[in-house]
Amino acid sequence: MAKQVLVTAALPYANGSIHLGHVLEAVQTDVYTRARKLAGDDCVFIWAADTHGTPIELRARREGITPEALIERAWHEHRRDYGDFDIGFDIFHTTHSDETRRHAEAIFAAMESRGDILSRPVEQLYCPHDQMFLPDRFVKGVCPNPKCKSPDQYGDSCEVCGSTHAPTELGDPHCSICGTAPELRSSTHLFVPLARHEAFLRQWLAPLEQGGHTELQASVRNYVMEWVDGGLRDWDISRDPPYFGFEIPGHPGKFFYVWFDAPVGYIGATEKFCRDRGLDFDAYWRDPERANTELVHVIGKDIVYFHCLFWPAMLHAGGYTTPSRVHVHGWLTVAGEKMSKTRGTFVLARTYLDHLPADYLRYYFASKLGGTQDDLDLNLEDFVSRCNADLVKKTANLASRSCKFITSRLGGTLGALGDETAEIVAAAQRRLEEARVHYLAFESGKALRCAMQIAEDFNLYLTEQAPWKLGPEQAERARQVCSAGVYASQVIAGILAPVLPRWAEKVERMLKLPHRLDFAHAGTPLGAGHVIGEYEILAEPIDPAKVAAIIEASKETTPVTIADTPAYEVEALQPETTIDAFAAIDLRVAKVLACAKVDGADKLLQLTLDVGPLGQRNVFSGIAKSYAPEQLVGKHVVLFANLKARKMRFGLSEGMILASGSTDDAVTVLELDGRSRPGERVS
RNA sequence: GGGCCCAUAGCUCAGUCGGUCAGAGCGGCCGGCUCAUAACCGGCUGGUCCCUGGUUCGAACCCAGGUGGGCCUACCA
Numbered sequence A: 001m002a003k004q005v006l007v008t009a010a011l012p013y014a015n016g017s018i019h020l021g022h023v024l025e026a027v028q029t030d031v032y033t034r035a036r037k038l039a040g041d042d043c044v045f046i047w048a049a050d051t052h053g054t055p056i057e058l059r060a061r062r063e064g065i066t067p068e069a070l071i072e073r074a075w076h077e078h079r080r081d082y083g084d085f086d087i088g089f090d091i092f093h094t095t096h097s098d099e100t101r102r103h104a105e106a107i108f109a110a111m112e113s114r115g116d117i118l119s120r121p122v123e124q125l126y127c128p129h130d131q132m133f134l135p136d137r138f139v140k141g142v143c144p145n146p147k148c149k150s151p152d153q154y155g156d157s158c159e160v161c162g163s164t165h166a167p168t169e170l171g172d173p174h175c176s177i178c179g180t181a182p183e184l185r186s187s188t189h190l191f192v193p194l195a196r197h198e199a200f201l202r203q204w205l206a207p208l209e210q211g212g213h214t215e216l217q218a219s220v221r222n223y224v225m226e227w228v229d230g231g232l233r234d235w236d237i238s239r240d241p242p243y244f245g246f247e248i249p250g251h252p253g254k255f256f257y258v259w260f261d262a263p264v265g266y267i268g269a270t271e272k273f274c275r276d277r278g279l280d281f282d283a284y285w286r287d288p289e290r291a292n293t294e295l296v297h298v299i300g301k302d303i304v305y306f307h308c309l310f311w312p313a314m315l316h317a318g319g320y321t322t323p324s325r326v327h328v329h330g331w332l333t334v335a336g337e338k339m340s341k342t343r344g345t346f347v348l349a350r351t352y353l354d355h356l357p358a359d360y361l362r363y364y365f366a367s368k369l370g371g372t373q374d375d376l377d378l379n380l381e382d383f384v385s386r387c388n389a390d391l392v393k394k395t396a397n398l399a400s401r402s403c404k405f406i407t408s409r410l411g412g413t414l415g416a417l418g419d420e421t422a423e424i425v426a427a428a429q430r431r432l433e434e435a436r437v438h439y440l441a442f443e444s445g446k447a448l449r450c451a452m453q454i455a456e457d458f459n460l461y462l463t464e465q466a467p468w469k470l471g472p473e474q475a476e477r478a479r480q481v482c483s484a485g486v487y488a489s490q491v492i493a494g495i496l497a498p499v500l501p502r503w504a505e506k507v508e509r510m511l512k513l514p515h516r517l518d519f520a521h522a523g524t525p526l527g528a529g530h531v532i533g534e535y536e537i538l539a540e541p542i543d544p545a546k547v548a549a550i551i552e553a554s555k556e557t558t559p560v561t562i563a564d565t566p567a568y569e570v571e572a573l574q575p576e577t578t579i580d581a582f583a584a585i586d587l588r589v590a591k592v593l594a595c596a597k598v599d600g601a602d603k604l605l606q607l608t609l610d611v612g613p614l615g616q617r618n619v620f621s622g623i624a625k626s627y628a629p630e631q632l633v634g635k636h637v638v639l640f641a642n643l644k645a646r647k648m649r650f651g652l653s654e655g656m657i658l659a660s661g662s663t664d665d666a667v668t669v670l671e672l673d674g675r676s677r678p679g680e681r682v683s
Numbered sequence B: 001g002g003g004c005c006c007a008u009a010g011c012u013c014a015g016u017c018g019g020u021c022a023g024a025g026c027g028g029c030c031g032g033c034u035c036a037u038a039a040c041c042g043g044c045u046g047g048u049c050c051c052u053g054g055u056u057c058g059a060a061c062c063c064a065g066g067u068g069g070g071c072c073u074a075c076c077a
Helices: A020-038 A054-063 A067-084 A098-113 A194-205 A218-229 A264-277 A281-285 A301-318 A349-355 A358-368 A380-409 A419-440 A444-465 A472-496 A501-510 A544-557 A579-583
Strands: A004-009 A042-049 A091-094 A118-127 A139-142 A171-175 A183-193 A234-236 A293-300 A325-329 A332-334 A376-378 A587-597 A605-610 A616-621 A636-640 A646-648 A651-653
Touching (some): A004 A020, A020 A042, A020 A325, A020 A358, A067 A349, A183 A194, A194 A218, A349 A544, A380 A444, A380 A472, A380 A544, A419 A444
Parallel strands (some): A004 A042
Antiparallel strands (some): A118 A183, A587 A636
């Protein structure tokens, strides 16, 4: 008996909107699931929102709403956006559910009863004002690297010099929420000694050919084995309040770390799904030998660690079904780079949908997805040309020319396929089968190439046979030729179906197919005498202006980073004035040639500035509390150049550089980028 | 600092076991066609297979070292 298949995608975090990177994973999972369904498998796509943890807690606090209200809002938004991308999940549940709580507790209880839970104190920074322990990312301070000393760096690593450190090493640490200096406090935490599961994990991770039971990409297996071979460390699974999550039974005041209960959301969502549909939950998740069930997780490369070590160990300990396959994909880049809000390449799912139909992006992603965890680039020109070439010029047009010829000139009735088509028909059927195999290996790019090859064969056939040149006496021959084009469009739609379900539905409708376009039926020709319906537009060319509009809209919408009400005060605005007042002030680009501390002065830096054709200037600036001298060397700054020179105790200051900041230790110097030229006027 | 992964034509990517492996699609140029959504067909164009060295009769492929990029990590993995 065929196994029932349960597929999941990573659970989107309920703290913010989904972007095209989320869509990439959703599309990959959806295409795989649809392909399996169309291949006749009993397959479900189980999904949920990931709702716990400090970021949710803090965001809710900042917005002045409850975490429950926040995740409720995100749940609706996510379900709608994914739905509009035609993601065919069978359920979209939430980890903040009774089902998930019960299963998380059951796994914890099973681990605890086996002695798999240790407890010991942990020293951590605590904010007395916010009354909470601070995760690394919520502590900011001066980079402890003596060569760097950059201010305002996170507790785990420095974005300026790239070094990493513990939050306790930061100079002048402060809570990133309220600014208070944190103190070191001790708290008891619960740990899972992962090393006790090493034997199981080694077996679980073994390649199929070595008696393993799990399909993993070789690169992923290598990566995970590094951790196993390097010695598995204890995993801290508890957090202190305030923490939005589940309190740990028997450990009052301790909450499950979000990564403990998040994947349990897969189980909780399945239970809800089974109850709603009257299905047997145990058949899915209480099948440790995987006699009935195939469990497939699709994830991004950043969370391999959780899904290939902690998760199988948890499931094993709790007596649940363990994953049959973990498929890992890379990141989405846009225009060759990480998504960037300032470049407008941080595109929200909704922003895309405001301008273009989901199908194009689904096709583009699917056409570039393979079995590797390489990053995938959304190249905007390539996106337009690929969709237009493949979907419109090649494929939709083949259907259009074939169908319209038959409906407009030949009464809509198909003929038998000619003997001379035997070869390309057989090739089409072979490619349909190849595509099915590719889809089931997560190779949708190769699967779609099969469809394009069919289109190429039959477009050529039509051109060679030139039915439009045949006279009325050869109408039956023309009917035969065009029927081949109709047949090709049917098979192609069968291959496209997992990626473009709406396309497949249109073809089913307009060809009046007796069966669904699944892999079993898509290759069967309609017989002579079958009457087809009117052609429906399958795809229209993408207007590149729409793509530009998406980028433009992404530039506009994202900088609206939910403006927090500022907690500081600024000077009142000066009285209104005219441009003339500004013209009197001559601002110039200046490059910092040298910069040094001034002996005998706490606040002063002495800068030597290159003002291009205007020569060099010596300027004293009261920014020493905010800048190390070497931070400024080479930078292009703005110089108030016609300011009367001023004698100071340490020498003559020939101008003033522009900076913001009301206190000496919080000054930001205006910097221009390298395109500016020293000496040029700033206006 | 350590680990895993990636680098092939202007663009996006295939290249299995070392031996027709210098490929496809798109783009560009030239020509043909007109049923079809200015779509379709043919021909041509195009590469230091990231670099250096090694193994081999033979390397895009195996090994070593670089360079550039992605991800993870450095006592809450």
